[in-house]
Structures are given as C-alpha cells and as structure tokens.
Amino acid sequence: xxxxxxxxxxxxxxxxxxxxxxxxxxxxxxxxxxxxxxxxxxxxxxxxxxxxxxxxxxxxxxxxxxxxxxxxxxxxxxxxxxxxxxxxxxxxxxxxxxxxxxxxxxxxxxxxxxxxxxxxxxxxxxxxx
Numbered sequence: 861x862x863x864x865x866x867x868x869x870x871x872x873x874x875x876x877x878x879x880x881x882x883x884x885x886x887x888x889x890x891x892x893x894x895x896x897x898x899x900x901x902x903x904x905x906x907x908x909x910x911x912x913x914x915x916x917x918x919x920x921x922x923x924x925x926x927x928x929x930x931x932x933x934x935x936x937x938x939x940x941x942x943x944x945x946x947x948x949x950x951x952x953x954x955x956x957x958x959x960x961x962x963x964x965x966x967x968x969x970x971x972x973x974x975x976x977x978x979x980x981x982x983x984x985x986x987x988x989x
Contacts, residue, residue: 862886864980871986880941882956889937893959896941898952907971912962917969946987953982
C-alpha cells in the first residue's frame with residue numbers, strides 16, 4: 861500500500877537548520893511529483909516546495925525561497941527538504957505528498973495541495989525565538 865513517511869522535524873532555534881526526508885513506497889515514485897506542505901494551527905495547508913516528476917522543475921513559496929532546497933533521490937525513493945535560516949513563522953506540521961502528474965498554472969510549475977493524491981503523516985517543526 862502507499863506510504864509516505866516524513867521525518868526530520870524537531871525543535872530548533874531561529875536561524876538554525878533542519879533536513880526533512882520523505883520516504884515513499886507502494887507506488888511508482890519515478891512517475892510522481894513530490895511536494896512538501898505545511899499547516900500551522902488555525903491556518904490552511906500551504907505548499908512550501910515541490911519538485912516535478914523529472915526533477916527539472918521546482919517550486920518554492922516566496923517566503924522560503926533562498927532558504928529551503930528540495931531534492932529527490934529516485935534510487936532511494938526519497939525526497940529531502942533542506943531548511944536553513946529557519947524562522948519562527950516556519951513553525952508548522954510538515955507533510956509530504958505525491959502527485960501523479962506535474963501541474964502548470966500560467967506557464968509556471970505549481971504546488972497546490974489539491975493536485976496531490978497521496979499524503980503521509982506529518983512531522984512537527986518548531987522554531988523558537
């Protein structure tokens with residue numbers, strides 16, 4: 861059965877770093893885009909970063925661009941999210957998800973939760989001031 865296991869969350873001080881990992885199984889990983897989403901208490905789930913099926917296209921939320929880096933390792937069915945310069949506002953539960961195709965809006969590779977079919981359980985990221 862489909863599994864997406866997110867790990868690597870934790871408590872870190874502002875300015876610190878964490879590396880999230882998403883281990884996937886039970887579906888054809890090589891033919892799915894993978895995304896990282898987050899949800900803070902009282903807020904909607906939002907796309908943080910996504911990587912396309914081929915790995916050639918990436919999306920970053922404006923507030924994380926330049927601080928976060930997404931990468932995929934098809935040999936290990938794993939996607940990583942390196943998070944540097946963490947801010948208190950990054951505090952949330954982070955989820956990884958898989959989409960059966962890349963989605964483009966207005967000519968740009970996109971990262972909307974509704975385009976992703978498979979979801980894993982989240983990992984908590986807490987950034988203290």
